[in-house]
Amino acid sequence: MTTQPVIPVIIDADPGVDDFLAIAMAVANSHLDLVGVTTVGGNASLEDTTANALKTLHAFGADDIEVARGAESGLTRPFVYARDFHGPGGLSMGLPLPTRSLASTDAGEWLATQLSDAPKPVTLLPIGPLTNIALLLESYPDITSSIREMIVMGGAVDGPGNRTEFAEFNTWNDPEAAERVFKSGIPITLIGLDVCNLVTFAPPDVESSQTPCGEMMRAWFKTHPDREVFQLCDPLAVAVAIDPSIVEIDVTGVSLDCSNDETRGNTYRDSNGPLLSVATHVDAVRARRLIAELVL
Numbered sequence: 001m002t003t004q005p006v007i008p009v010i011i012d013a014d015p016g017v018d019d020f021l022a023i024a025m026a027v028a029n030s031h032l033d034l035v036g037v038t039t040v041g042g043n044a045s046l047e048d049t050t051a052n053a054l055k056t057l058h059a060f061g062a063d064d065i066e067v068a069r070g071a072e073s074g075l076t077r078p079f080v081y082a083r084d085f086h087g088p089g090g091l092s093m094g095l096p097l098p099t100r101s102l103a104s105t106d107a108g109e110w111l112a113t114q115l116s117d118a119p120k121p122v123t124l125l126p127i128g129p130l131t132n133i134a135l136l137l138e139s140y141p142d143i144t145s146s147i148r149e150m151i152v153m154g155g156a157v158d159g160p161g162n163r164t165e166f167a168e169f170n171t172w173n174d175p176e177a178a179e180r181v182f183k184s185g186i187p188i189t190l191i192g193l194d195v196c197n198l199v200t201f202a203p204p205d206v207e208s209s210q211t212p213c214g215e216m217m218r219a220w221f222k223t224h225p226d227r228e229v230f231q232l233c234d235p236l237a238v239a240v241a242i243d244p245s246i247v248e249i250d251v252t253g254v255s256l257d258c259s260n261d262e263t264r265g266n267t268y269r270d271s272n273g274p275l276l277s278v279a280t281h282v283d284a285v286r287a288r289r290l291i292a293e294l295v296l
């Protein structure tokens, strides 16, 4: 029997209900070593997403994992939150806030230090607007060699968006940041709505779960009686870090619409754009099973 090497990962998140599940997966899976969590505004304000990151780690007995606070606004515009979807404070149920400190430096400096000091290149899992990563690359342009790869939840290359007809929420909230990150030359796998929409939980999946994620899902379905399924967007990015074979990849040029038009935030195929590994198909049964085994 072979032992899989442990992959050091840092999650950059805007918790968020699906971020809650994604962080839970990284804590639970022994193949990933969660080095820390950096926070960004997005689903809710930075104040809320940072508190939610602390609450999330606490819920899974991981108070030892550092949390560094990042950007409260996009590069050119304030974030627009998604409180109707995730809950007024970004989560669908109340959770205790642990009494512990944040990292003493902000997300950019914290990331630069962690990445530089890491014994081997780290995988970044950005699952919110890409503002923190864009700012990191601006301040520390040489840091790219310390990043093994990025598995990004964002975009909707071959299909419609969810924030607008054209754009997925994360790329819509800070397309200028996403464009900088996509052009960085760091190997990027893009987990967009094309595949995320196919990997879901329905109420029967979570009705008997005794875990915090099961409880969170039930609370979410209770506040969204019109929804038949919950799309496992951020968890799918973590699932791909654990088992890349659950998605099929197309390496293609991708560009971003940074205009102020209705198409702002659109990700689209463009032979002149930077080459990204875009997930175009997913084995939804295996992906869902992998996620469920870790969180339910």
Ligand SMILES: [Ca+2]
Pocket (backbone or CB within 6 Å): 013, 014, 015, 016, 018, 019, 043, 127, 128, 234
């Ligand atoms: Ca997120």
